[in-house]
Amino acid sequence: MKHVLKILTILVAISAFWIGLLQASIVPRSHTWLLPIYFIVSLGCYGLLMVGVGLMRFPTCPQEALLLQKDIAEAKVFLKQNGVDVGSD
């Protein structure tokens, strides 16, 4: 199934649950009216948290950076020998 269909079914299920809560009045009324906004705010918070955690755990691989610099220098020498203009240094 396409991804957008899955998201739409989840949204329909959540709104059906919310309307059911409204009808059954288990929780006080004013609470139930605030629930959608609460979910949107918590979703935004969750996204921000994932970005922050990803930033904290990002690996920098210093050895790979050194190898990459060596590759770049090697490629520049090779290209300059063959007459290609490599640009700024």
Place this chain on the structure above:
Amino acid sequence: MELADRAVGFLLSFISIFIFTYYTFWVIILPFVESDHFIHKYFLPQEYAILIPVFAGVVLLCLLSIFVGFVVLKSKKKKA
């Protein structure tokens, strides 16, 4: 440079957790607490619990559309 990255990441996650707990308290727990409790001093009146997210969402939409319009105008000017 990874220290700066880590600091920014930590700040972001701290802000998000703070906003989440504050909002949870505001919307879910506070209506069940009696009105004389001292904790009500630290929270704004309940109407702001709806106004502030809606206002932030509208501001976000406006900024996004301004950015999109800006990029479209800039690309059109470059093509012409």
